[in-house]
Amino acid sequence: MLEMKRIxxxxxxETDRSYDVLVGRGILDSLxxxxxxxxxxxxxxxVTDEVVRPLVAEPLQNQLxxxxxxxxxxxxxxxxxxxxxxxxxxxxxxxxxxxxxRKSLLLAVGGGVVGDITGFAAAIYMRGIPYIQVPTxxxxxxxxxxxGKTGVDLPSGKNLLGAFHQPRLVxxxxxxxxxxSSDARRDxxxxxxxxxxxxxxxxxxxxxxxxxxxLDPGNSLLQTIIAKACAVKCRVVNRDExxxxxxxxxxxxxxxxxxxxxxxNYNISHGQAVAIGxxxxxxxxxxxxxxxxxxxxxxxxxxxxxxxxxxxxKNIDPEALLVPLEKDKKIxxxxxxxxxxxxxxxxxxxxxxxxxxxxxxxxxxRH
Numbered sequence: 001m002l003e004m005k006r007i008x009x010x011x012x013x014e015t016d017r018s019y020d021v022l023v024g025r026g027i028l029d030s031l032x033x034x035x036x037x038x039x040x041x042x043x044x045x046x047v048t049d050e051v052v053r054p055l056v057a058e059p060l061q062n063q064l065x066x067x068x069x070x071x072x073x074x075x076x077x078x079x080x081x082x083x084x085x086x087x088x089x090x091x092x093x094x095x096x097x098x099x100x101x102r103k104s105l106l107l108a109v110g111g112g113v114v115g116d117i118t119g120f121a122a123a124i125y126m127r128g129i130p131y132i133q134v135p136t137x138x139x140x141x142x143x144x145x146x147x148g149k150t151g152v153d154l155p156s157g158k159n160l161l162g163a164f165h166q167p168r169l170v171x172x173x174x175x176x177x178x179x180x181s182s183d184a185r186r187d188x189x190x191x192x193x194x195x196x197x198x199x200x201x202x203x204x205x206x207x208x209x210x211x212x213x214x215l216d217p218g219n220s221l222l223q224t225i226i227a228k229a230c231a232v233k234c235r236v237v238n239r240d241e242x243x244x245x246x247x248x249x250x251x252x253x254x255x256x257x258x259x260x261x262x263x264x265n266y267n268i269s270h271g272q273a274v275a276i277g278x279x280x281x282x283x284x285x286x287x288x289x290x291x292x293x294x295x296x297x298x299x300x301x302x303x304x305x306x307x308x309x310x311x312x313x314k315n316i317d318p319e320a321l322l323v324p325l326e327k328d329k330k331i332x333x334x335x336x337x338x339x340x341x342x343x344x345x346x347x348x349x350x351x352x353x354x355x356x357x358x359x360x361x362x363x364x365x366r367h
Contacts, residue, residue, distance in 0.1 A: 022169070116150050122150075141230070198346075255339065334354050
């Protein structure tokens with residue numbers, strides 16, 4: 001029998017849109033039975049990218065077919081450059097050409113980009129159809145596949161077009177992580193560290209104790225680590241689906257991380273950008289909300305222990321971060337609502353005038 005952790009993400013408003021988040025090894029073999037538990041669908045679309053296609057998507061398509069679930073496979077171009085409204089419209093045109101209707105089900109099989117594109121297409125195709133997230137990267141398993149945020153980029157910034165559209169199920173199989181490069185696995189730990197820092201001091205202690213040993217995809221603690229990181233996001237989204245307040249803490253490290261991605265024309269990985277964003281946010285927390293020196297040192301040490309950077313690359317002028325930052329959704333009337341750490345395991349949202357933020361960044365990067 002498969003060992004699997006089942007976490008319930010509760011979303012209740014006018015209707016119950018709650019769903020299960022499954023974490024385990026070898027659990028892709030149970031996807032057909034999980035789909036059948038959700039009900040019957042008129043057709044199935046398996047959306048992936050050209051990298052994941054031979055590694056995971058095609059074997060999964062064959063496995064589903066052997067269990068009487070025939071899927072149409074649609075492969076997108078890989079990478080952040082594909083995360084555009086044009087890709088979404090092309091996907092919707094393909095769904096229409098294949099006869100998909102409002103009772104069809106989409107399966108997003110890939111990393112965060114595939115999940116974001118598929119989820120957004122599901123949100124707008126025929127005014128909304130159901131979809132399932134099957135994340136194949138650590139970063140997607142612990143973050144982007146959860147919570148129903150979908151969307152694409154504009155030339156002026158990340159995720160500026162999108163919709164909240166919750167999946168019907170998230171299934172994260174740890175065995176697929178063996179297909180990732182060591183750099184991709186390391187990048188994913190940026191989001192695990194974030195979860196620990198903002199809400200789970202016990203998870204932080206495990207990460208601190210185990211360190212780089214956790215980068216081994218066969219590590220026996222990995223299932224516990226990923227499940228705990230998922231549970232952090234589920235608890236936050238349970239209380240604030242639409243990011244009206246508490247959910248903003250999930251942006252820890254992302255405000256400056258997204259700005260860094262834009263400033264480098266996306267020539268830095270998302271995980272590294274978030275790690276640097278967290279490093280800067282930890283230092284800002286010392287100045288703005290009184291994070292203790294000990295907590296700040298422990299947070300920075302953990303990020304570095306897992307092989308991630310905490311400083312802006314020397315070839316990037318900190319001033320360059322302010323241009324994309326001005327387009328950030330968290331800035332209102334010249335005030336950046338910044339996620340900072342009061343202590344390890346407790347994040348707070350603190351207003352910082354953009355001019356003061358500029359001075360603080362200059363001060364941090366000079367030292």
